[in-house]
Amino acid sequence: MEKERKSRLGANRRFAVAPMIDWTDRHCRFFHRQLSKRALLYTEMIVADAVIHGDRERLLGFDPSEHPVALQLGGSDPAKLAAAAAIGAACGYDEINLNVGCPSDRVQSGAFGACLMKTPALVGACVAAMRQVVAIPVTVKCRIGVDDQDPEPALDALADAVWQAGADALWVHARKAWLDGLSPKENRDIPPLDYDRVYRLKAANPERFIGINGGIGSLDAAHAHLARVDAVMLGRAAYQQPALLAQVDGLIDGVPAAGEIDFAALIDTMAAYAARHIAAGGRLSHVTRHMIGLFHGFAGARRYRQILSSEATAHDAGPEILMKAFAAVDLSVSRDAA
Incomplete structure (x- = not known):
């Protein structure tokens, strides 16, 4: 299982389009795939309970052309997340990702998303439970901290927990999430970016796969980050100006560029x-x-x-x-x- 897991990581992981609620649905991903054949695409966050009990075709269905495509799950119950991960793997997803960064009110009321930054041991238990039931990579996407946490020990504690549980990669949105006082929209802009914190995490974990996210608005900026971390993830920039995705295959993955968009x-x-x-x-x-x-x-x-x-x-x-x-x-x- 470990050999198969590692073989699925691949070079596609150097660039990803971020999971975005209400945006990165199956139609968005199909569109983005026409522009880049190599970028890793993510679903919106889907709550584990919905995967287990909901309409799976509506929630999880995707076009085969979307590969490589990752399923992002929300939840904090290891058993439910394991069940949802197994369902996602059976549907053909290439990766299962756990959301430890979303600051929305709905996520807070369910005690998951960015709230999980406060309970790294629970995050580790969730990752370990998912790893036990799937052969595909299991990854985590987090913030550098929440509320009054000091990002130095907070991010280290979260990272250590997921590595010990066997996570294959950690994507870090280089901002805190303020659960008390800021709206989800404000959380995307107001907390200051701290790319250096993510760089320090990578320097301390050279053998681990660490990707960076947050405020990256161009492929030039993405190139600069790739000198310090393993991968970059673009969200709003890729969604609002999707034509830039046509440059990803050549500029990020080092393969011949397709040229101008037809x-x-x-x-x-x-x-x-x-x-x-x-x-x-x-x-x-x-x-x-x-x-x-x-x-x-x-x-x-x-x-x-x-x-x-x-x-x-x-x-x-x-x-x-x-x-x-x-x-x-x-x-x-x-x-x-x-």
């Missing part, structure tokens, strides 16, 4: 995907809402966004609306603020 082929692929989703009972906006930022910087991008934000939301909207929006873009004219 936007016409991309739109055709997404229109066909949307048509299949609509035929299955879905709506166009389920797909196109993730594509709003695709043409950032091109002439006509504002009109493209307007069409997707209004016409694509109609109950009977079809793929032709996406084609109409694309027709508004002038790919020959690029400017800083389209």
Whole structure:
């Protein structure tokens, strides 16, 4: 099992798109996969109880093209997390990740997410329970601390617990989470970034796989981080300006770049995907809402966004609306603020 686990880590782990609630659903991931073939993609956080008792196709279903794709779980009960991890592995996910960083009210009420930074021994027990039942990597995503914790001992304690439990990787969002006094949105911006804390963790654990997340807005910044840690994870930057993902395969993973994006082929692929989703009972906006930022910087991008934000939301909207929006873009004219 250990040999198989290690063989699944791979070079794809050097760059990941962060798990983001309400954003990185299956339609978002399919879209992102058209732009990068090598980036590791993550689901939204899914609570273990929902995985065990909920509609698994709706919650866990994904297109085969999404590989490599990781399932992020939320929870604090080792037995439930183990059961959910086993289900995720059986569904074909390439990795199981435990959320120890989300500061939302819903997560706090369930005593998991960032709350778990306060109980590293429990996090270790959760990781150990999941590792016992799956052959794929088990990883953790955390903050550098919560509330009044000192990030030096707090992050070390969490890291030590997950390593001892057999975690394959630790992704660190380089901010504290303030559970008392800040909203989830404010927690993404107000606590100061402390990349050096993550660098120190890596320097103290050179044999461990440690990735960094938080406020990374460009691939140039990602390159700089890769000189100090094993991997980088982009969240909002990748979602809001998805075209940058087309550079990931060449710039991050060291393989020949695919060159310029074939936007016409991309739109055709997404229109066909949307048509299949609509035929299955879905709506166009389920797909196109993730594509709003695709043409950032091109002439006509504002009109493209307007069409997707209004016409694509109609109950009977079809793929032709996406084609109409694309027709508004002038790919020959690029400017800083389209």
